[in-house]
Each structure stands twice: as structure tokens, then as C-alpha cells.
Amino acid sequence: MGKFQLGEFEEIVMLTVGVLFGNAYGVSIKKEIEERQGRNVSVGALQSALKRLEDKGYLTSYEGESTSERGGRPKRYFNITAQGKNAIEETRKMRNQLYDAIPKPALDVKIG
Amino acid sequence: MNNPPKIALKFFRWFCRKDLLKYIEGDLIELFEEQVETKGLNKARLLFTWEVLKLFRPDIIRLNRSITQINQWTMFKNYLKVGIRNLLRYKAFSFINIFGLAVAMVVTLLLILLLVDQHQYDQFHTHSDRIYRIHSKLDNSIIANASSPVPLVETMQNDFAIIESGTNLIPGVGGDVIFNSATNTEIRGFFADDQFFKVFSFQLKEGNERTALAQPNSMVITSEVAQKLFHDDPAVGQQVRFLDRGLGLMKIDIGTGKEEVAEDWGTFTITGVVNLNDYKSHIDFDMLVSASTLPRLYQEGKVQDRSESWENYSVGYSYLMVYPDVSEAQLLASLQELVDLKYKDIADLSGIEFLPRSLNQITPGAFVGNPITLRLPIEAYFVLFGLAIVILLSAGFNYTNLSIARALTRTREIGVRKVNGAHRGSLIFQFLTESVLTSFCASTMAVVMLLLLKPVLNALWINQVLNFDLTINGWVFVGFFGVSLMVGLLAGAYPALVLSRFTPLKALKNLTDSHSSRFGFKRILNIAQFAFSLLFIVTAILIARQFHHIVNFEYGFSTENIINIPIQGNDYKLIQREFESIAGVSDISACEFVPALLHTNGASVSRAFSSEDLFNAEMISVSPDFIKTMSFELVAGKNLPAHLENSVVVNMSCIDKLKWDNPNEALGQTIYLEGQKAVQIAGVINDVKFQNPIMGDGKLPLILVNKPELFSFVNVKVNGDPYEVVHQLEEKWAAIDQTHPFNYFIYQDQLAKSTRWFGDLVSIVIGIAALAVIISCLGLLGMAIYTTERRIKEVSIRKVLGANTSQLLLALGRSFLILLLIAIVIGGPLSYLISNLWLESFPNRVDFGLGTVAIGSLCLLLIGSITIITQIVTVSRTNPVKSLKDE
Known part of the structure; x- marks a missing residue:
């Protein structure tokens, strides 16, 4: 279990990369997260998370096309690796197990 | 196309990892372009900069960690290990290096201790950075005086807007304080005004700082004095009587001074108690008397009024507190203005200067005349530091020498390291590690040595005067750590450079005999x-x-078995009568001051009634028996008469200076003191050395006169051990003087x-x-x-x-x-x-x-x-x- 360590933000980045399948690069991931989560993501935080995930082997990247609106700089697309897939699955499984283990009455909270 | 901020982009390009640079830069620019559309150019530029700043984080920053990062720590451990092994393997060399460095470091550590101690002085004042003591410097002198004219503080406060507050300290209070006509103790101090506690941050243990020195006849005392007088009872509100004896501020009493007759200054109320042991200050006192008492004392003629005197610059200490943001230069300019104003009519002092000296620079500070307390001037520290550095250098030379000499035994190691890919830099680092290791071993040893040495140093007499506090605190360690590191690096630098230069081939073939x-x-x-x-x-x-x-x-007179007793204002004749009855006493006489100590009294002498051809002679008032007590030899003529003040006895040097060939010619002749007072020579004595050997060789013309009102010491010559007679003298003293305790000096x-x-x-x-x-x-x-x-x-x-x-x-x-x-x-x-x-x-x-x-x-x-x-x-x-x- 300890083999797949994913931080909360790392997990969100992984999942977003999955969601944007084939179109996951810096700006698009940032926008997707901001849209879905309603929170601000700085380029720094995102890039360092991507860097860490790539170092762990959960993501791969390849150089994409360069466009004029990017000042001629290429995009860098990310894909989930097999190991990355294991990691998010493992994390999800663990979360579900925990959720299932909660006794019913504990969740039976009336609002108000 | 809009441009993102250049500086931010440049900065980003500088720190960003090469492999990520172009992608992230692309992302940034894409975002920037979008934000220009939605939020406007300025806001977008701002956001761009903000994003760049947030990118400045470990994962993104480029580091030069290609090789070094991998095994820096491991290699460092290896260097340490090899260093320790080398220390242990060559024990003799290690001992020489470590011991030598340790000895040198003890000296350095001692100096650091002294300096740290001295630097703590006067740091406790809340406004210490804007309090200045005003020094006065005369035109023709090199050294400034710590004192300045009394009216300076008030004039500065009134006439110059930069001064927030100021206070005067006027010395010249010293004598006995008496409580309930029973307990009595000797105290010394200053007259201080009510601004004293406003300028300085001394806090009263008892009493109110704002009012303590306001009323006339108020006195603030130290806890030590309070303890002596009132024991544990509250001191504030008590009434004490004060008898002034004109004692100086310095407490080093070797019985040199002229004792003054005690003068009753009346009753004082204790208004405050301050514990001076809590404060390290250059201002040292037993008590402060409110300056508002002064007018009364002026009137009664007990203290000379100098409150308006601009001529006298040696009777008071002036402290000025300027407003925040007023610079020292501004204060100096104002003081110069003051000089121009006040001294234009005083020709003698036309070149006088007033120089502000920041409170923080008084201890340790440059040498000044007329200081409040005796401290080692900063010049002395330079000399001591010179010595310490020479010794430290010497020990460092040892390390350098021995390391180079031993280089040959390590050529193989160097060769192997180089073959395995060590850079010259890493070898230099290795040898520096070793030298720093040695120097840290040495400094540990030095600290131990110092702890053993401290009691010895505290016992030195000099320390009683200069009052060094040799406690080791954090700053000392910081300073000392720095010194050890520096010594290690300096001593190791040359060997490291030389040894690392060996080429592997030569090193391994042991061909480095070109030494x-x-x-x-x-x-x-x-x-x-x-x-x-x-x-x-x-x-x-x-x-x-x-x-x-x-x-x-060789003083030329007898100093053995003589006891000197301060008269303390009593009648000499009475003392003489009482002491004569004691068995072991052979001679008794009286004198103005004890000869050959630090006190001197010059007088100018001439043969004619004129102010020409004057020369300086030492003049002392003694009773006629003095010549016998001190075993002076009467060469010609008679002793001093018992009751004739215009007869003198002179010595042979004096006869020479007065240009008589034969002492007999001089007998009965008239000479003039200060060019006007006529006196007759009654007798001539041999040349006694009437001067402290440190101050001169004692070949001084000497004049003895008999003025009983000036006597302040009784000299008792005894047969046998003086200590045996002392307690008999003390018993007799009790009958003569009930107020003052018996005091004596062998x-x-x-x-x-x-x-x-x-x-x-x-x-x-x-x-x-x-x-x-x-x-x-x-x-x-x-x-x-x-x-x-x-x-x-x-x-x-x-x-x-x-x-x-x-x-x-x-x-x-x-x-x-x-x-x-x-x-x-x-x-x-x-x-x-x-x-x-x-x-x-x-x-x-x-x-x-x-x-x-x-x-x-x-x-x-x-x-x-x-x-x-x-x-x-x-x-x-x-x-x-x-x-x-x-x-």
C-alpha cells in the first residue's frame, strides 16, 4: 500500500491528466483544475507536482507543437503510465475501503 | 503582441532548470496573453511576475548538483575519518599541533572574553545610541578630557533644539555617612540632577526615579551601602548625616592621598536605592546627592561654585541625549557653535573643542584624561591583540610546517585519490577539513585550559582595579568558534594548496623529492x-x-618598621601623646603625605625675590621628628624648629640647584617660594629619593616645612614587628577618635x-x-x-x-x-x-x-x-x- 504515495494535490493532477487525455499540458491542466475545483493553481505548484510525478514514474511526457501564442515555445504533453494507473487505482481503492468501513450510524447525521 | 515584464522573465530564465525552461516559459506566455485579454496589460504583467516568483521553488530551480551532490557528505565523512586516523597515527605531531594551537588560543580566548565583557558596558540604557558624553580637548593637548564645564548641559538644552535631555555629574562627594550616630561607612559619588534617571536607564530598587533627585538634601544610595547602614530594613525615608572628606572617586586606596578634614554637610534623606550590580556601566558610585543641594553648599562655602564657570573644564561630566535621528555631526556642529559663542573672550582656552563621545564608545574607548572609572583603554587592547596574533601565527606556522614536511608520507594517498577522480578542489577541501579538525580539537583543549586558568587570572591585582568579569557566554563562543575556524583555514591553506598540486604519476612513484x-x-x-x-x-x-x-x-631613608596612620582630622599633638606611651614605639612624627607613593606636591623655588630662575622642588609639610623617624641624615645646620613656619630644611639637590657650593654656606640664607614667600634655610639633609620609583629616579630637590594644619598622616616607627604594635595603637585610637575607625598602613x-x-x-x-x-x-x-x-x-x-x-x-x-x-x-x-x-x-x-x-x-x-x-x-x-x- 505504501508503495503508491500520492499527495492530495498530486492525485488531483493525476486524475486531471487522465481527464484531459491527449490534451494534458501545463495551461490546460491548470485551467481544468481551476474550473472543476474552483481554486487557484499557480504554475509553480503545478509544475513542481508534475515534475515529482514524472520522477516517480507515474507520468510520461513528450514535446508537442509550438504555437505563436506561446512565443514559439513547445507544449509538453503528459500521459499516465501503467504505474501511474496503479497508483490512482490503489489510492481510490484505499479510499473506498475506508468509506465502506464507516459504520452506517456515523453518517446518519441530520443537517440542521 | 504584448511583452511580459523583462526582469521577471530574465530572472525566470536564470533560475529555471534547463529541461523544463522552454515548456514552462511557453505556459507562462500563453497564460499571460490570455490575461492581457481578460484583465488588461498592467494586471497581467503583475500576475506574470507573481507566477514567476511562485515558481521559485526547489523542484524548479536549477542546481549545479551533477557530481558533488551525490557523495559530498560521504566524502566529507571519509575526510573526517582519514583526518582522525592521521591525528591518532602521528601522535607526536598531533600533540605538537594541538597543544601549540591550544596554548595560543587560550590567549586569544582570554582577549575575546575581555572584549566581550567590555562591550557589554552601557548597553542597558534604552537610548544608549543617542546619549553622548561631552569631552573637552584643549588646543595644545593630544588627549581629550572626559570632563567638561558644568554650565554646558543647561546651555545646550536651552539654546539648541536638537537636545532632548541632558544631565550633569559633578564629582567631589566622598566621606562618611552616619546613621543613628552609630553605623558609619565610607561612600563616594556624584552630585546628580533630576534628569539623571531620565537619561540613564538605571532603575531604583526602592524609591521613585522621577522624584528621587528632585528635592535638596536627597541621596540615592546603592544596595551595598543600604545593606551596611540599614541591613534589611527599608532605606527610603531614612535620615542620615554626611561628613565630607573630599575622597576621590577611585577606590584604589593605598593611603597615598592627602586626607582632608571632615566637614559636616548636614542631614540627607534617602530617596532611592539602586542595585549597581545589575548594571554594567562606566558610571560607578556609592551614592548620588541631588544637585539641588548644591546652592546651599555653595552658600555655606563647603563646595566651590562652578555652576557658571566656563573656564573650568575638569569638574563635571556632561551627558546629552539628542532627539532620534540627530546625527553625531549635527551635535558636533552645535558644540562648535557653543565654543564660538562662549570662548571668544577667554584667551587661555580659545582653542578648546567639545567632542561628543557616544555612550557605547566609552567602554572600551580611546584613552581619555580624567576618567570616571579606570578602564583599560582601547589602545591597550590593540597591543594585547598584537601579542595574541603573534602567538597564534607562531602556532599556525607549526601546523603549516609540519603538514608540508609530512606531505611525503601522504603522497600515495593523494595519488590514489587523484587516480580515482578526485579534483584538486576536493583535495584542498580534504586538507582544510583536517586543519579545521585540528584547530577545533585545540580550541576544545583551550576552553578546558582557560577554565583551569581563570581563578589565577581573577586573583591578579590588576583585575581588582579594572574589574573584568570573565564569564563565558554565548557571544564568547560565537567569537571563539570564528577564530578557530579561521585559524584552521589559514594554517591549512598553504599545505592544502601545495599537497593538492602533486601530479598522480609523481605522487605514486614517490618522485616528489624536489622539496x-x-x-x-x-x-x-x-x-x-x-x-x-x-x-x-x-x-x-x-x-x-x-x-x-x-x-x-634605594630610597636613601629607612622604610622599615614604619606604620602610617591617617589622622582623619584629629589633633596630631594628642595622638603623639597617646602613642608615645606604647612600649614598642620608638619614634613618632607627622607628615602631609606619605613620601615615595603616588602623591606629589610641587613648589617653585628661587634664590631671589622674582619670578625668574624658578625651579621646581618637592615640598612637604612635616613635623620636626620626621627626619629622625625616616632616618634622614642632617648634613649641616639644625632640624626644623617646633613652631616657626618660615624655616625650611632642604636637601643637597636643592642646594645644588640654588647654586651654593657648600651646604654650610646656605644655612640661615633666605630663599623664596613661588617667587615671593621668603623662608630661611635651617638645615640641609642628604639626598633622599622622595619619589615613587615608577615615576622617576627620585633625584629631586626637596623642601621640608612645618605646617601642622596640613598634617594628614602620623608615622610611627616601632622596634620589631609592626603588626604586633598595631592593635595597641588601635586601642589608643579609640580613646582619641570615636567617630572614625582606626586605619593604618605598613x-x-x-x-x-x-x-x-x-x-x-x-x-x-x-x-x-x-x-x-x-x-x-x-x-x-x-x-x-x-x-x-x-x-x-x-x-x-x-x-x-x-x-x-x-x-x-x-x-x-x-x-x-x-x-x-x-x-x-x-x-x-x-x-x-x-x-x-x-x-x-x-x-x-x-x-x-x-x-x-x-x-x-x-x-x-x-x-x-x-x-x-x-x-x-x-x-x-x-x-x-x-x-x-x-x-
Whole structure:
């Protein structure tokens, strides 16, 4: 279990990369997260998370096309690796197990 | 197309990892373009910069960690391990290095302690950065005075807007304070105004700072005085009587001063108690008397009124507190304005200057005249630091020398490391690690040594005066850590550079025998060490001789078995009558001040009634018996008459100065004091040395007069041990004076004490000389061990071929002998010159010739030779088989 360590933000980045399948690069991931989560993501935080995930082997990247609106700089697309897939699955499984283990009455909270 | 901020982009390009740069830059630009559309150019530029700043984080920053990062720590551990192994393997060398450095560091540590202690002075004042003491400096003098005219503070406060507050301290209060006419203690202090506690941040243990010094006849005392007077009872509100005896501020009492008659200053109310032990300040006192008391004392004629006197710059200390943001230069300009205003009509003082000295720079500070408390001036620290650095250098030389000498034993290691890919940089780092390791070992040892040494140092008499507090605190450790690190790096720098230069091929083939040029460098270091040592030895011998000369000074009169008793305002005749009845007392006399201590009293004398041809003589008022008590020899004429004040007795020097050939010619002749007061010469005595040997050789013209009102000491000569008579004198004293406790000084002790600081100086210099010599000899020993070990085979072969010990000594020791001789040739004249320089400042000095230098050189030669010979003899005794059979 300890083999797949994913931080909360790392997990969100992984999942977003999955969601944007084939179109996951810096700006698009940032926008997707901001849209879905309603929170601000700085380029720094995102890039360092991507860097860490790539170092762990959960993501791969390849150089994409360069466009004029990017000042001629290429995009860098990310894909989930097999190991990355294991990691998010493992994390999800663990979360579900925990959720299932909660006794019913504990969740039976009336609002108000 | 809009441009993102250039600086931010440049910065980003500078720090970002190369592999990510173009992608992230693309992202940033894409976002920027979008935000220009939605939020406008300025906001977008701002956001861009903000994003760049947030990118400045470990994962994104480019680091040069290609190779070094991988095994820096591991390699460092390896260096440490190898260093420790080397220390343990060559124990003799390690001992020489560590011990030598430790000894040198003790001296340095001591100095750091002193400096840290002194720097803590006057730091507790809330506004210490804007309080200045005003020094006055006369046109023709180099040294400024700590004091300044009394009206300065008030005038500055009224006329210049930059001054927030100011306070005057007027010394000249010292005497006995009496409570309930029973307990009585001696106290000294200042007149201080009600601004005192506003300017300075002393806090009262009892009483109110704002009102304590406001009312006339108020007195603030220290907890020590309060304890003596009231024990544990509250002090504030108590009434005490104060008798002033004009005692000075300094508490070093060796009975030199003129005792003044006690004057009743009336009743004072205690308004505050301050615990001075809580504060480190250059201001030291037992009590403060409110300055508002002064008008009454002026009126009664007990204190001279100088509150309006701009001429007298030596009676008060002025402290000014400027408003925040007022610079020292502004204050200086205002003071200059004041001088222009007040001194335009005072011709004598036209060139006077007032100089502000920040409170933080008083202790330690430059030498000033008229200081409040005696402190070592900053100049003295420079001298001490010079000495410490010389010793530290000497110990550092040892390390450098021995490391280079031993380089050959480590060539293989260097070769292997290089072949395995070590850079020159990493080898330098390795050798520096070793030297710093050595220096840290040394500093640990130094701290231990210092802890053992501290009680000895605290016992030195000088310390009682200068009051050093040698507690070790955090700052000391910071300073000391820095010194150790620096010493390690400096001592290791040269060996590290030399050793790391070896090429692997040469190092592994052991072809580095071209060390003759480096030996030249080592020699220079050795010679410098020994030249310094010679200088120290010569200085030590000279200063010890000078001390001997002073201690065994021939005064020309008897100082044995004499007890000097302060009269304390009593009638001399009464004391004489009482003391005469004691069995062991042989002679009793009285005098104005005790001769040959630090107090002097000059008078100008001439043969004619005029202000020309005056010369300076020492004049003292004594009773006629004085000549007998002190065993002066009456050469001609009679003693002083009992009741005639215009008769004098002079000495032979005085007769010479007055240009009489024969003392008999002078008898009955009239001479003039200060060019006007006529006195007759009644008798002539031999030339007694009436001066402290530190101040001069005592060849002074001397005039004795009989003015009983000036007497302040009774001299009692006893048969046998003076200590046995003392308690009988004390019993008699109780009948004469009930107010003042009996006080006495044994004359010979007084004389010894007056030269005691010199004795301390002698011990310090001798100590430093010994350290310098020990360190140099350790270095020499190290070199001798190294050389003999390297030449052990040669020695063995020589022995096998029939050489005896003395031939071996010659063969091995010659180069060291030459080295010592060169050091003596260089150091001898140098020490002669330098010693002559400082000896000049002693008015009463021993003869100093090349003889002393020769003795010093001989000492050095002897110590050096013994060091080498012991090592060579040890080696030459070993059985040649042992060293020849291996390999």
C-alpha cells in the first residue's frame, strides 16, 4: 500500500491528466483544475507536482507543437503510465475501503 | 503582441532548470496573453511576475548538483575519518599541533572574553545610541578630557533644539555617612540632577526615579551601602548625616592621598536605592546627592561654585541625549557653535573643542584624561591583540610546517585519490577539513585550559582595579568558534594548496623529492618564529630586571618598621601623646603625605625675590621628628624648629640647584617660594629619593616645612614587628577618635603595592614570552622528529660504519643550528631596537645593553639545542638493525 504515495494535490493532477487525455499540458491542466475545483493553481505548484510525478514514474511526457501564442515555445504533453494507473487505482481503492468501513450510524447525521 | 515584464522573465530564465525552461516559459506566455485579454496589460504583467516568483521553488530551480551532490557528505565523512586516523597515527605531531594551537588560543580566548565583557558596558540604557558624553580637548593637548564645564548641559538644552535631555555629574562627594550616630561607612559619588534617571536607564530598587533627585538634601544610595547602614530594613525615608572628606572617586586606596578634614554637610534623606550590580556601566558610585543641594553648599562655602564657570573644564561630566535621528555631526556642529559663542573672550582656552563621545564608545574607548572609572583603554587592547596574533601565527606556522614536511608520507594517498577522480578542489577541501579538525580539537583543549586558568587570572591585582568579569557566554563562543575556524583555514591553506598540486604519476612513484624549494619556505617560517621568540625573551628579561630594580629601589631613608596612620582630622599633638606611651614605639612624627607613593606636591623655588630662575622642588609639610623617624641624615645646620613656619630644611639637590657650593654656606640664607614667600634655610639633609620609583629616579630637590594644619598622616616607627604594635595603637585610637575607625598602613606594604601593577605586567609578559618560546620549540621538535625519522636509515648506516653520537649530532643538527643562528642574527638587533623604544618611557630605568640581548640569545640557543639534541640522541641510540632490516 505504501508503495503508491500520492499527495492530495498530486492525485488531483493525476486524475486531471487522465481527464484531459491527449490534451494534458501545463495551461490546460491548470485551467481544468481551476474550473472543476474552483481554486487557484499557480504554475509553480503545478509544475513542481508534475515534475515529482514524472520522477516517480507515474507520468510520461513528450514535446508537442509550438504555437505563436506561446512565443514559439513547445507544449509538453503528459500521459499516465501503467504505474501511474496503479497508483490512482490503489489510492481510490484505499479510499473506498475506508468509506465502506464507516459504520452506517456515523453518517446518519441530520443537517440542521 | 504584448511583452511580459523583462526582469521577471530574465530572472525566470536564470533560475529555471534547463529541461523544463522552454515548456514552462511557453505556459507562462500563453497564460499571460490570455490575461492581457481578460484583465488588461498592467494586471497581467503583475500576475506574470507573481507566477514567476511562485515558481521559485526547489523542484524548479536549477542546481549545479551533477557530481558533488551525490557523495559530498560521504566524502566529507571519509575526510573526517582519514583526518582522525592521521591525528591518532602521528601522535607526536598531533600533540605538537594541538597543544601549540591550544596554548595560543587560550590567549586569544582570554582577549575575546575581555572584549566581550567590555562591550557589554552601557548597553542597558534604552537610548544608549543617542546619549553622548561631552569631552573637552584643549588646543595644545593630544588627549581629550572626559570632563567638561558644568554650565554646558543647561546651555545646550536651552539654546539648541536638537537636545532632548541632558544631565550633569559633578564629582567631589566622598566621606562618611552616619546613621543613628552609630553605623558609619565610607561612600563616594556624584552630585546628580533630576534628569539623571531620565537619561540613564538605571532603575531604583526602592524609591521613585522621577522624584528621587528632585528635592535638596536627597541621596540615592546603592544596595551595598543600604545593606551596611540599614541591613534589611527599608532605606527610603531614612535620615542620615554626611561628613565630607573630599575622597576621590577611585577606590584604589593605598593611603597615598592627602586626607582632608571632615566637614559636616548636614542631614540627607534617602530617596532611592539602586542595585549597581545589575548594571554594567562606566558610571560607578556609592551614592548620588541631588544637585539641588548644591546652592546651599555653595552658600555655606563647603563646595566651590562652578555652576557658571566656563573656564573650568575638569569638574563635571556632561551627558546629552539628542532627539532620534540627530546625527553625531549635527551635535558636533552645535558644540562648535557653543565654543564660538562662549570662548571668544577667554584667551587661555580659545582653542578648546567639545567632542561628543557616544555612550557605547566609552567602554572600551580611546584613552581619555580624567576618567570616571579606570578602564583599560582601547589602545591597550590593540597591543594585547598584537601579542595574541603573534602567538597564534607562531602556532599556525607549526601546523603549516609540519603538514608540508609530512606531505611525503601522504603522497600515495593523494595519488590514489587523484587516480580515482578526485579534483584538486576536493583535495584542498580534504586538507582544510583536517586543519579545521585540528584547530577545533585545540580550541576544545583551550576552553578546558582557560577554565583551569581563570581563578589565577581573577586573583591578579590588576583585575581588582579594572574589574573584568570573565564569564563565558554565548557571544564568547560565537567569537571563539570564528577564530578557530579561521585559524584552521589559514594554517591549512598553504599545505592544502601545495599537497593538492602533486601530479598522480609523481605522487605514486614517490618522485616528489624536489622539496628543497619548499624547505626554504619552511625555514623562513621557523626563523620568523624564533626571531619573535627572541624578542619576547629579551623583553621578558628586561622587564623582569626593571621590576627588580624598582622593587629594590634605594630610597636613601629607612622604610622599615614604619606604620602610617591617617589622622582623619584629629589633633596630631594628642595622638603623639597617646602613642608615645606604647612600649614598642620608638619614634613618632607627622607628615602631609606619605613620601615615595603616588602623591606629589610641587613648589617653585628661587634664590631671589622674582619670578625668574624658578625651579621646581618637592615640598612637604612635616613635623620636626620626621627626619629622625625616616632616618634622614642632617648634613649641616639644625632640624626644623617646633613652631616657626618660615624655616625650611632642604636637601643637597636643592642646594645644588640654588647654586651654593657648600651646604654650610646656605644655612640661615633666605630663599623664596613661588617667587615671593621668603623662608630661611635651617638645615640641609642628604639626598633622599622622595619619589615613587615608577615615576622617576627620585633625584629631586626637596623642601621640608612645618605646617601642622596640613598634617594628614602620623608615622610611627616601632622596634620589631609592626603588626604586633598595631592593635595597641588601635586601642589608643579609640580613646582619641570615636567617630572614625582606626586605619593604618605598613609603609613597606604601601611601597610594594604602589609597584604591584608593574609586577602583574611582569608576570603577563613573562607568561607570553614563555608561551612563544614553548610554541616555537614545539615546532622545532616537530621538524627534528620528522627529519630524523626520514633519515633513520642514514643514521643506521652511519652507525654501522662507526659513527658515534657526537658525530651524528653534528650531521643531523647542523641545519637546525644554522636556522637558530639566523634567527638570532635577525631577531637580536630587532629586539634591541624595540626594547629600547619602550624602555624610553620609563623615567627610572635599568641600563640596557647588548648584554641582555646576548643573554636572551643564549637562552634561545640553549632551549632550541636541547630540543633538537634530545630527539637526535634518542634516534641515535636505537639499534641500527631495527631500522635497516625492514623493507
